[in-house]
Amino acid sequence: MYLGIDIGGTFTDLVLMDEGGNISTAKAPTTPGELEKGVFDAVAVAAKAHGLGPEELLSQVTAFGHGTTQATNALIERTGATTGLITTRGFGDTLALQRLMGFTAGIPVEHLGRYSRRRYPDPIVPRRLVREVRERVDQAGRVLVPLDEDSVRSAVRELLEAHVQTCAVVLLWSFRNPAHEERVGAIIREMAPDAFVSLSCQVSPIIGEYERTATTVLNSYLAPKVANYLDRIESLLRDRGFSGKFNVLNSAGGVVPAREAARKPILLVASGPAGGVMGSLQLAQEIGHHNIITTDMGGTSFDVALVVDGKPLVSGTHEVGGYHLNTPVIDIRAIGAGGGSIARVQAGLLRVGPDSAGAMPGPACYGRGGKLATVTDADLVLGILDPDNFLGGRMKLDFQGATAAIREQVAEPLGMSVEAAAARCAKSRSGAATIRAISCCSPPAAPVQPIVSAMAPSLACRAFSFRPPAWRTRPTGRWPPIFSNRPSGLSCCAPAAARAIPGKGSTTRASIRCLPSWNSAVSRPWSNRDFRARNRSSPARSICATGGRRTI
Numbered sequence: 132m133y134l135g136i137d138i139g140g141t142f143t144d145l146v147l148m149d150e151g152g153n154i155s156t157a158k159a160p161t162t163p164g165e166l167e168k169g170v171f172d173a174v175a176v177a178a179k180a181h182g183l184g185p186e187e188l189l190s191q192v193t194a195f196g197h198g199t200t201q202a203t204n205a206l207i208e209r210t211g212a213t214t215g216l217i218t219t220r221g222f223g224d225t226l227a228l229q230r231l232m233g234f235t236a237g238i239p240v241e242h243l244g245r246y247s248r249r250r251y252p253d254p255i256v257p258r259r260l261v262r263e264v265r266e267r268v269d270q271a272g273r274v275l276v277p278l279d280e281d282s283v284r285s286a287v288r289e290l291l292e293a294h295v296q297t298c299a300v301v302l303l304w305s306f307r308n309p310a311h312e313e314r315v316g317a318i319i320r321e322m323a324p325d326a327f328v329s330l331s332c333q334v335s336p337i338i339g340e341y342e343r344t345a346t347t348v349l350n351s352y353l354a355p356k357v358a359n360y361l362d363r364i365e366s367l368l369r370d371r372g373f374s375g376k377f378n379v380l381n382s383a384g385g386v387v388p389a390r391e392a393a394r395k396p397i398l399l400v401a402s403g404p405a406g407g408v409m410g411s412l413q414l415a416q417e418i419g420h421h422n423i424i425t426t427d428m429g430g431t432s433f434d435v436a437l438v439v440d441g442k443p444l445v446s447g448t449h450e451v452g453g454y455h456l457n458t459p460v461i462d463i464r465a466i467g468a469g470g471g472s473i474a475r476v477q478a479g480l481l482r483v484g485p486d487s488a489g490a491m492p493g494p495a496c497y498g499r500g501g502k503l504a505t506v507t508d509a510d511l512v513l514g515i516l517d518p519d520n521f522l523g524g525r526m527k528l529d530f531q532g533a534t535a536a537i538r539e540q541v542a543e544p545l546g547m548s549v550e551a552a553a554a555r556c557a558k559s560r561s562g563a564a565t566i567r568a569i570s571c572c573s574p575p576a577a578p579v580q581p582i583v584s585a586m587a588p589s590l591a592c593r594a595f596s597f598r599p600p601a602w603r604t605r606p607t608g609r610w611p612p613i614f615s616n617r618p619s620g621l622s623c624c625a626p627a628a629a630r631a632i633p634g635k636g637s638t639t640r641a642s643i644r645c646l647p648s649w650n651s652a653v654s655r656p657w658s659n660r661d662f663r664a665r666n667r668s669s670p671a672r673s674i675c676a677t678g679g680r681r682t683i
Contacts, residue, residue, distance in 0.1 A: 132147060132148065132149050132150070132188075132191050132192045132193065133147070133148045133192070133193065133194045133196070134146070134147050134148075134174075134177075134189075134192045134194070134195050134196070135147075135195075135196040135197070135198075135406075136170055136173060136174075136195075136196070136197050136198070137197075137198040137199075137380075137403055137406050138161055138166055138169060138170065138197075138198070138199050138200065138201075138403065139161060139200075139403065139429045139430055139431070140161065140200070140429060140430050140431030140432070140469070140471065140487060140489055140490065141160070141161055141429065141430025141431065141469070141470065141471050141487075141489060141490045141493065142158050142159065142160060142161055142429075142430060142490070143158070143159050143160070143161050143166075143169035143170060143172070143173045144156065144157075144158050144173070145157040145158070145159075145173040145174065145176070145177050147177050147181075155177065155180060155181070156177075157173050157174075157176040157177035157180065158173065158176070158522055159172035159173040159175075159176055159522075160172070160490050160493075160526075161489075161490040162490065162491075163489065163490055163491055166199075166201070166360070167360075167363055167364050167367055169490075170364065171185065171367065171371075174188065174189065176525075185371060186371045186372040187372070189368060189371050189372045189373040190372035190373070190374070192373055192375050193375040193376070194375050194376045194378065195368060195373060195375060195376070195377045195378070196378050196379075196380060196386060197364070197377070197378070197379050197380065197389075198379075198380040198402050198403045198405070198406040199360075199379065199380075199399065199402050199403060200402065200403040201356065201357055201360050201399070202353050202357050202396045202397070202399040202400050202402065203399075203400050203401065203402075203403070203451070205352075205353050205356045205357070206349065206352075206353060206400065206451060206452045207452060209253060210356065211255070211349075211352035211353050211355070211356060212296040212297045212327070212351070212352055212353075212354065212355040212356065213260070213293075213294060213295050213296045213297070214255065214256050214260065214295060214296070214297045214298070214299060214348060214351045214352045215256065215260045215261070215262065215290035215293070215295035215297070215298050215299070216256045216260065216261045216262070216298075216299050216300075216301065216344070216348055217262050217263075217264060217283070217286055217287070217290075217298060217299070217300045217301075217302075217315060217319075218261065218262075218263055218264075218300075218301050218302060218303075218344070219263065219264065219266060219267065219301075219302045219303040220263040220264060220265050220266070220267075221263065222263065222303060222340070223258070223261045223262075223263045224258075224261075225301075225340055225341055225344050226254075226255070226256060226261070226341070226344050226345060226348060227254065227258060228341070229251070229341055229345075229454070229455070230341040232341075232455060251453070252452060252453025252454060253453075255348055255349060255352050255454070256299070256348055256352075259293070260290060260293060260295060262286035262287075262289060262290060263286075264278070264279060264282045264283050264286055264302075264315070265278075265279035265282045266278040266279065266302060266311045267303065268302070268303060268304045268305065268307065268308045268311060269304060270304055270307065271307065272304065272307035272308035273308075274308065274310075274311075278310075278311045278314055278315070280314070280318065283314075283315050283318050284318060284322065287318060287319050287322050287323070288322070291322065291323055291326075295326070296326065296327070296355060297326060297327040297328070297329070297351040297352065297354055297355060298319050298323075298326055298327070298328050298329070298351060299328075299329045299331075299344075299347045299348040299350070299351040299352075300312050300315045300316055300319070300328065300329070300330050300331065300347070301331040301340075301343060301344045301347050301348070302315070302331070303340070305330075305331055305332045305336075306331070306332055306335075306336035306337060306338070306343075309330070309332035309333075309336075312330050312331065312332045313330065313332070315330075316328050316330050327351060327354045327355060327358075328351070329347050329348075329350045329351040329354070330347070331343050331344070331346075331347040334346055334347045334350045334395060334397065335347055335457045335458070337457055339448075339457060341455065342448060342455050342456065342457040343457060345454040345455055345456060346397055346456045346457045346458060349397055349451075349452075349454060349456065350395060350396060350397040353396040353397065354393070354394070354396050356396075357392070357393060357396035357399065358393035358394075358396070361379065361389045361392060361393050362393065364377075364389075365377050365389055376388070377389045379392040379399060379402065380399075380402045380403075380405055380406055380409075381398040381399060381402060381405070382398055382399060382400055382401035382402060382405055382458060382459065382460040382461065383398075383405065383445055383459040383460060383461060384405045384408060384409045384412075384443060384445075384461055397456065397458055398458055400451050400456070400458070400460070401449075401460050401461065401463060404427060404432075404434045404436075404461070404463045404465065405460075405461050405463070407425065407426075407427030407434055407436075408425050408427070408434075408436045408438070408443050408461050408463065409443070410427075411423065411425035411426075411427070411436075411438070412425070412438050412441075412443060415438065416441065421438070421439075421440055421441040422438065422439055422440065423437075423438045424436075424437060424438075425437075425438060425443075428468075428469055428470070429469050429470070430469045430470045430471040430487060430489070430490070430507075431467065431469045431471055431472075431487040431489065432465045432466065432467055432468065432469050432485075432487075433465065433466050433467075433468040433469060434463050434464070434465045435463070435464050435465070436461055436462060436463045436464070437462070443461045443462075444461070444462040445459050445460065445461055445462065446459070446460055446461075446462045447459055449462075466484070466485065467484035467485020467486065467487065468483065468484045468485070468506075469484075469487055469506070470494070470505065470506050470507040470510070471487040471488040471489055471493065471494060471505050471506070471507060472484035472485070472486070472487055472505060472506050473486050473487065473488055473503045473504065473505055474503075474504045474505060474506065474508075474509065474537075474540065474541055474556040474559070475503075475504070475540060475541075476540070476541060476544035476545055479544075479545075481541065481545065481555055481556070481559055482559075483506065483556055483559040487505075488501050488503055488505050494507040494508050494533070494536075495508050495529065495532045495533050495535070495536035496508050496511050496518075496528040496529045496530065496532055496533035496536075497526075497528070497529070498527075498528075498529045498532060502536065503536065503540070504533075504536040504537050504539075504540040504541055504556070505536075505556075506556055506557060507533075508532075508533035508536050508537055508553075508556075509533075509537060509552075509553035509554070509556035509557045510553075510557060511528055511530060511533045512530075512533055512534055512537055512549060512550065512553040513550065513553050513554060513557060515557075516528060518530045534549055537549050537552050537553050537556070538552075541553075541555070541556060
C-alpha cells in the first residue's frame with residue numbers, strides 16, 4: 132500500500148492506494164502544536180474504514196509520502212533557531228542590505244507607490260551574530276588569501292558564547308572552490324559537535340551573493356524545528372509497525388527522503404501547496420489537457436498555479452518572509468480565502484480574510500469555542516453543508532452557533548437578513564482575484580474556460596483549460612517582469628457551472644471575469660508613458676502594467 136498525508140491549516144488529509152490502484156481517503160482535524168496527532172488520527176480513520184487497526188494498516192504500507200507546512204510556518208511565525216553567520220571579511224552586511232530588494236519584498240506591485248508599506252523584514256540573523264573571517268577566493272576559484280583558522284575559531288567561540296543553536300557559513304565564491312567553507316564547517320563541528328551547520332557550497336552553490344546567503348541562513352534557521360518534527364513523525368511511524376520508505380514532498384513537486392529533508396529544510400517552504408498543483412496535473416493528464424490553471428482551496432488559503440505544456444511553472448528564485456531564496460519552487464499565488472477565513476464588517480464594508488480561524492478554535496459552527504463568523508459558517512447557514520454529515524458524520528456542526536455569528540457580526544451591521552449576509556460572505560471569498568493576479572504575473576493567456584469540476588477529495592483542486600501564448604521570451608519558458616506585448620482590450624468569460632462529481636450530489640461553480648486578451652504583434656516593452664499616451668482617449672483599454680502586474 133501507498134499512503135500520502137498533507138497537513139493543512141484546518142484539516143489533515145490522507146490518501147491510501149493499494150496494489151490494485153484502488154484509492155480511499157480520510158480526513159481528520161489538524162492539531163496545532165502537536166501536528167503528528169492529526170496525522171495518526173487520519174491514519175486511524177483510514178484503518179477503521181478498511182476494518183484494520185492503525186498498526187496493522189501501517190505494517191502493510193510500503194511508502195509514506197508527506198506534505199507539510201512546518202518550514203513555512205516556522206519562517207512566517209519566526210520560531211526558528213538562533214542562528215549565527217560566518218562570512219568573508221568585508222561581507223558581513225550582505226544579508227542586511229539585501230541588494231536593496233528587502234524593503235519592497237512581498238509588497239504587491241500596485242502598492243509599491245505607498246512608501247508607508249515599505250519596510251525591511253525582521254532580521255533572521257541580527258548583526259551581533261554575524262562574524263567575518265580572513266580569507267579570499269576569486270571568481271575563478273583561486274585562493275588569494277589563505278583561510279585564517281585562528282579567526283575562524285575566535286568567531287565560532289564568540290557565537291557559541293552568544294548561545295547560537297545553528298551556524299550558516301557563506302564565503303565569497305565558495306561555489307567555485309569550497310575548500311575554505313568546508314574547513315570552516317569542520318572547525319565548527321569540532322568545537323560544537325551538536326550544532327547544525329549549513330554550508331552555502333552544499334545548500335545553494337550558485338552565483339548571487341545575497342540570495343545564496345539568505346538561502347543558507349534560512350536553511351540553518353529552519354533545520355532544528357523541521358528535523359525534530361520529521362524525526363518525531365518517523366519514530367512514531369516505526370514504533371507503530373511502518374517499515375517502508377518515508378519521503379517528503381518538496382517545493383518543486385518532487386519528493387526527497389526524510390533524512391535529506393531534515394538536512395535541507397529550505398526545500399520544503401512550499402511543500403504543502405505543491406501537492407495541490409501535482410494533483411491537478413495528474414487529473415489533467417488523465418483527461419487529456421496540457422495547459423491548465425490549478426486551484427487549491429483549503430481552510431486558510433486559496434492557491435493558484437499554471438501548468439503549461441504539461442509542466443507546472445517552476446521558478447528558480449522566490450521570496451518568502453521578505454527574503455529571496457535560490458531554491459526551485461512551483462510558482463504558486465495565494466490569497467487568504469479559505470473555509471476558515473474570518474468575515475467582519477469594517478467601515479460599513481464586508482471584509483473576508485485574509486486571517487483564518489484555523490483548526491483551533493475554528494469556525495463558530497465547530498463548537499470548539501470559536502465565536503468569529505467564517506465562510507464555513509456562511510456555507511452552513513446557506514445549506515451548502517449538512518450539519519449532520521460533516522466529515523462523514525463524525526463531526527456535528529452547530530447550526531445555531533453559525534447563525535448567531537453571521538447575524539451579530541455581518542447581518543446586523545450591514546442591515547440585511549442572515550441568509551443575504553451569508554451569501555455575501557460566500558461570494559466574497561471568490562478566488563477570481565487570485566486567478567486575475569496570476570494571469571498578470573505569469574504568461575499572458577487567452578480567456579479561460581472552466582472544463583473540470585472533479586475535485587480530488589484530499590487536494591480540493593480544480594483544473595481550467597486555457598490556450599498558451601504562441602511565443603516565449605526566454606528558453607526556460609519564464610516571462611520577464613514587464614511584458615513585451617500590449618493589451619488589445621478586455622474580454623470576459625461568462626460564469627460557468629461545471630457538472631457535479633458523479634455520486635457527490637453537488638455542483639461546483641466557477642466564475643472568471645475580465646481576463647485580458649493579448650496581441651503579440653508588438654515586440655518591444657511598453658513603458659507606463661506609452662500606455663498613458665496611447666490609451667488616453669480610451670479609458671476602457673487603459674491598463675497599468677507596472678512591474679508586470681496589470682490592475683484592471
